[in-house]
Amino acid sequence: MAEPDREALARQVAQVYREQSRRILATLIRLLGDFDLAEEALHEAFFVAVERWQADGVPDNPRAWLVSVGRFKAIDALRRRARFAASQAALLSQLEQLEQDDWSVEDVQDDRLRLIFTCCHPALAADAQVPLTLREICDLSTEEIARAFLVAPATIAQRIVRAKAKIRDAGIPYQVPQLSELPERLESVLRVIYLVFNEGYSASMGAELTRDELTREAIRLGHLLLELLPEAEVMGLLALMLLHESRRAARISATGELILLDEQDRSLWQQDLIEEGCALVERGLRSGQAGPYCLQAAIAAVHAEAASAEHTDWAQIVGLYDVLLRLQPSPVIQLNRAVALAKRDGPAAGLEQVQAILDRGDLQDYHLAHAARADFCRQLGQIAAARESYQHALALARQDPERRFLEQRLAQLGAC
Template sequence: MSEVAARVAQVYREDSRRILATLIRLLGDFDLAEEALHEAFFVAVERWQQDGVPDNPRAWLVSTGRFKAIDVLRRRARFKASQPLLLAQLEELEQSEWDVEDVEDDRLRLIFTCCHPALAADAQVPLTLREVCDLTTEEIARAFLSAPAAIAQRIVRAKAKIRDAKIPYQVPSLNELPERLDSVLRVIYLVFNEGYSASGGAQVTREDLTREAIRLGRLLLELLPDPEVMGLLALMLLHESRRSARSSADGELILLDDQDRKLWNAELIAEGCNLVERALTTGRFGPYCLQAAIAAVHAEAPTAGETDWEQIVGLYDVLLRAVPSPVIELNRAVAVAKRDGALAGLTLIEGILERGDLQDYHLAHSARAEFCRQLGRVEEAREAYRRALELTRQEPERRFIEGRLQELTPSNRP
């Protein structure tokens, strides 16, 4: 690969979704913007080879994409001159101007557009993850434990709704922000989660997604210094502080208890803990603040053995009352096991699974397998690990589970 081609590929990896967000705002059409984006990068490979890489590649690509879109609309207008809406769209685009300074916040504008209350609730998050973060429909489907075809249909319908209803690409006014906040926080956290623990692929984490989610969290906090925004940003920072310790140099998964805490980022921990304290002192905190408080207890423990599990279980109790959820129940069960022993945790997890919840969630079966292993219930552990392996799509997790299964084979047991 030539030096210029490598630079184009780098810009695509780092900036393509920001460029797309700006093109969507300028063009008012998701599909046209995606076509313009790819056309712009195609042109860049040839033009940058001849003219050199521009000082501001992102602005160059937005401008090139915009002109490519104008060309597309002109061609359509020649064949569909009877459609006044198409001619009006072309005229508006040709006469419009755009400011390079507007580009930086376009992803936040796009998130609010994708989370507009006019859209179906079950389409808002998938649309944002697809358009803002470039996740595939398969990745989104795994995150939602849903079928890719169903996710694709939601995304198509949401795009059509935005186009037909002319939903504006803008951050809402301060009066409108609070009622739109829950969906946006949920989206940003799902983006972070996909980066912090990738749903599939060869790596444990995707730094590009965690970094982008944190950037969006900071932007949102500037707009609205709400306790839950503080809580979400704190939660992401505290989790991100452990990222470099979560996998080995050769990409193998390292569990929390086994991580080298000297590798944790002290600066992110300090910032996250400070935000937790600020949020909790308001007395108006919610689920993100409580999750951040749990993460802070982990972060402040010098060693795994010194973790205050009593406090963590108490925080999970409060969190469950605020947001009843089988996943939170699972996390609480793990905390109870740390406090009261493996049998106590296993009893809680089996109760969740017997209800029919989390049957397709690999971490529930992994946790059950681990507690069975600790209790010497080898066959049950192997069965649960095999089920977890069937459900796991991330390669480091698969290797970890396969290693556990190998340890439990009769020839390897002491």
């Protein structure tokens, strides 16, 4: 194969890995019943793909091909282990079962949803469910997950290891639970799907602001979950994701720079997603069972329905945040309310609220809190305080577009 063809194949394999690897892993976990064996099989399959696809070309269905190769690689690995541990009856039984089982590509469509429910099984420790899912579904590193939870990476790693061992030792099944079991698992599953979406909508670190394969997958899972359980909070979560996703094309400039909501070209917003999202918000609110996701979606809908930033109904948004805070007290929600309050009542009102949050010791490691404080100080002419907060935010930010935005703000202050 010519060198340019090798480079093209390498790019294609990398794209398949980026877009399909977590779906392939979910299927391998279901087939093999073992996280570590499945991860090993996944990487073996991609290694084989680099060699085979050079000679044979890329198959019509790369995902099915990789699942099949990964499964056989796992069987080979188990066979080798069995030769050195023939007394392990469980290992031999697993090998026999895998060699006899058959599967088809039609069986794999919902494997990621099955895996999410497995990772959110009530038998697992609550503080391990979301990290495990983010690791296996999103391929986030322990460092990235630790940043999201503001804990040490070693702590996250221990939680993930213990959760995997619990799934294995307790024989927790890889399946979507019965309808009667769904409600008790719903809160964790909704939280996980939203975290998957958020990592795609605003990546926790790196050169790119977004990872569209994650937002698409989160929305797909949201639709699947709505079919299983058409409850208000499922509608609210799906609506929230759709309304945020509708703004994707307007959030980044042609050169990859971050564009704030007030400055976005609203003609780029996807009206079909806005219409679907707003309709789901209305259904959720009419049900009388609206919770935090419905209220967050209602806030997003107010933004989506405003013809311009100047026409945004900030009083309604502040009111929705007040209700949301009563249902779900959170310093992040308080921060978002402070931003809305500043839009309604002026930057001094917003600064007072953000300063109170920081003075309590909340959100000290959250760059957006310091960025909000800096912005309010800038608007009030408190240049030294604004510079200090922008520098603090910059030291905490890990995403390149956000860092460039903060650097631009600091440079603008230099002229003041």
